[in-house]
Amino acid sequence: MTTALAATEIAAKLEAALPGSVVESNGNTVVVKDVQLFRAASYLKTTAGLDFNYLNYLTATDYQTHFELIYDLISIEHNHHIILKTRLTDREKATVASVVSLWRGADFQEREIYDLFGINFPEHPNLKRIFLWDGFQGYPLRKDFKH
Amino acid sequence: MALKTETFILNAGPQHPSTHGVFRMRLTLDGEVIQDVEPVFGYLHRGIEKLAEGLTYPQDIVFTDRLDYLASMTNNQAYVVAVEKLAGIQAPERAEYLRVIMAELMRISSHLMAVGFLLNDLGAFLTPLLYMYREREKILDLFDMVCGQRLTYNYMRIGGVSQDIPEEFIPALKKYIDSLPGFINEYEQLLATNEIVLIRTKNVGILTKESAINYSAAGPVLRGSGVKWDIRKADPYSVYERFKFEVPVGSVGDIYDRYRVRIEEMHQSIAIIRQAMEQLPQGEIQAKIPKVLRPPKGEAYGHIEGPKGELGFYLVSDGSTNPYRLHVRPPSLINLTALKELLVGVKIADAMAIFGSIDICVGEVDR
Numbered sequence: 001m002t003t004a005l006a007a008t009e010i011a012a013k014l015e016a017a018l019p020g021s022v023v024e025s026n027g028n029t030v031v032v033k034d035v036q037l038f039r040a041a042s043y044l045k046t047t048a049g050l051d052f053n054y055l056n057y058l059t060a061t062d063y064q065t066h067f068e069l070i071y072d073l074i075s076i077e078h079n080h081h082i083i084l085k086t087r088l089t090d091r092e093k094a095t096v097a098s099v100v101s102l103w104r105g106a107d108f109q110e111r112e113i114y115d116l117f118g119i120n121f122p123e124h125p126n127l128k129r130i131f132l133w134d135g136f137q138g139y140p141l142r143k144d145f146k147h
Numbered sequence: 148m149a150l151k152t153e154t155f156i157l158n159a160g161p162q163h164p165s166t167h168g169v170f171r172m173r174l175t176l177d178g179e180v181i182q183d184v185e186p187v188f189g190y191l192h193r194g195i196e197k198l199a200e201g202l203t204y205p206q207d208i209v210f211t212d213r214l215d216y217l218a219s220m221t222n223n224q225a226y227v228v229a230v231e232k233l234a235g236i237q238a239p240e241r242a243e244y245l246r247v248i249m250a251e252l253m254r255i256s257s258h259l260m261a262v263g264f265l266l267n268d269l270g271a272f273l274t275p276l277l278y279m280y281r282e283r284e285k286i287l288d289l290f291d292m293v294c295g296q297r298l299t300y301n302y303m304r305i306g307g308v309s310q311d312i313p314e315e316f317i318p319a320l321k322k323y324i325d326s327l328p329g330f331i332n333e334y335e336q337l338l339a340t341n342e343i344v345l346i347r348t349k350n351v352g353i354l355t356k357e358s359a360i361n362y363s364a365a366g367p368v369l370r371g372s373g374v375k376w377d378i379r380k381a382d383p384y385s386v387y388e389r390f391k392f393e394v395p396v397g398s399v400g401d402i403y404d405r406y407r408v409r410i411e412e413m414h415q416s417i418a419i420i421r422q423a424m425e426q427l428p429q430g431e432i433q434a435k436i437p438k439v440l441r442p443p444k445g446e447a448y449g450h451i452e453g454p455k456g457e458l459g460f461y462l463v464s465d466g467s468t469n470p471y472r473l474h475v476r477p478p479s480l481i482n483l484t485a486l487k488e489l490l491v492g493v494k495i496a497d498a499m500a501i502f503g504s505i506d507i508c509v510g511e512v513d514r
Contacts, residue, residue, distance in 0.1 A: 001382055001383065002381055002382035053360050053361070054360050054363060055363050056363065056457070056459075056476065057363075057459060057461070057474075057476040057481075059461060059474040061463055061471070061472045061474075062472075070461070072448065076360060076374060076376055079381055079382075103361060103363060104361050104362050104363075104484060104485075105361065105362045105363025105364070105481055105484050106363075107484050108188075108480055108481065108483065108484050109480075109481070112480075116196075116197075126185075129189075130188055130189065131188055131189035131192040131513060131514075132189060132192070133189070140194060140197050141196060141197055141472075145197075
């Protein structure tokens with residue numbers, strides 16, 4: 001059975017390594033500040049004992065007041081997982097660091113979020129729409145999208 | 148005088164017999180060698196994640212049939228597992244066993260297609276594939292017996308399954324399961340001793356263990372690279388803890404290993420179906436659930452080991468009858484991320500074989 005690591009412990013470790021990065025934690029979910037996302041993700045991947053080497057999936061949700069990005073991280077070696085989240089409040093210029101350099105599996109998933117939510121990942125090597133065509137107006141998975 | 152050379156761009160697809168649906172690869176070629184690959188998606192994009200927000204939880208089951216249409220049963224299962232987790236519903240034991248039997252039959256059917264199409268892509272045009280189709284046909288007949296459908300089953304329900312199996316099902320299943328190992332062995336022998344198949348597949352399209360993990364590969368692609376990771380063992384769902392079975396892995400991570408893993412998995416699925424038939428309990432097939440299902444506010448991620456890899460559904464509920472957000476973790480799309488690394492530097496003749504060995508279904512890639 002995949003162990004869900006206690007988020008409070010992970011949050012304490014993150015807070016010690018990156019002061020001020022954690023917004024909240026409960027259950028198996030740690031929410032970090034958007035500007036600290038890449039550093040937090042990198043810490044979780046490289047710290048011995050955590051070794052989150054597998055990005056299971058990556059997606060976003062539009063809560064109207066903010067976007068929430070969710071990163072499901074797994075360590076194949078230890079068979080444990082944690083959910084890392086971050087929130088973006090600026091709808092017009094929603095931007096967050098790309099994690100492709102940590103987990104290349106994020107490549108198409110970040111493009112999908114860019115395509116359907118309009119969230120930017122500046123460091124992404126090939127950020128363009130993945131399913132819809134270039135001239136498409138709007139971002140369909142946003143709740144205010146009119147079709 | 149040095150000859151002037153230049154690269155040229157070749158579009159493989161979207162209408163190409165080896166792309167298994169409408170999928171396009173934009174290949175940059177230097178002579179016969181591939182220099183760059185850009186997969187182009189979206190030809191089959193129907194916006195299922197958006198459409199799902201406008202329908203109720205039970206209504207969304209029919210959409211899952213249309214994701215990976217070669218494995219509708221397992222799509223149904225992944226979705227109902229996620230909803231049951233979200234709403235705190237437990238399906239009766241008999242229903243869980245029926246789900247396992249259907250899911251394993253679906254895995255065999257999907258792997259038969261994967262192996263058949265791989266050989267098709269290698270140039271063994273249609274003949275082996277038709278034999279695979281023949282065996283798959285019998286599975287479709289079994290499904291037809293259970294739910295009256297041959298492709299889009301819509302069989303699983305939140306908290307159970309739509310109907311119990313008819314009495315002629317178990318004898319028919321037994322007969323089929325008994326004949327299948329002989330069939331698999333016979334064709335396996337014809338293929339695994341065929342020198343052309345071996346030359347075309349061994350040490351071609353190697354994905355290392357580290358790369359497979361880094362690319363979030365799942366299913367036979369991950370296991371073919373030697374990573375022993377199967378959700379049925381790593382994070383057991385349904386009643387899988389009660390069955391004895393092995394998780395086959397490869398060692399090199401080439402086309403042959405991925406092919407072998409699929410062949411071995413069919414044998415393991417047969418073993419699971421045998422045990423499930425023996426243990427199949429009597430009783431209810433549907434838990435009592437409210438007529439209008441309103442899961443409590445919150446989110447859940449339910450996942451299963453689909454034939455093509457980990458298939459998961461991430462659901463967010465706002466307490467209403469419709470999901471606020473439904474996201475599919477599509478193994479086909481995520482497995483394709485590694486395609487570029489696999490193809491750059493190889494000859495174009497191997498491109499389709501490598502692509503075929505990943506085994507994708509465009510319905511699930513584009514959604």
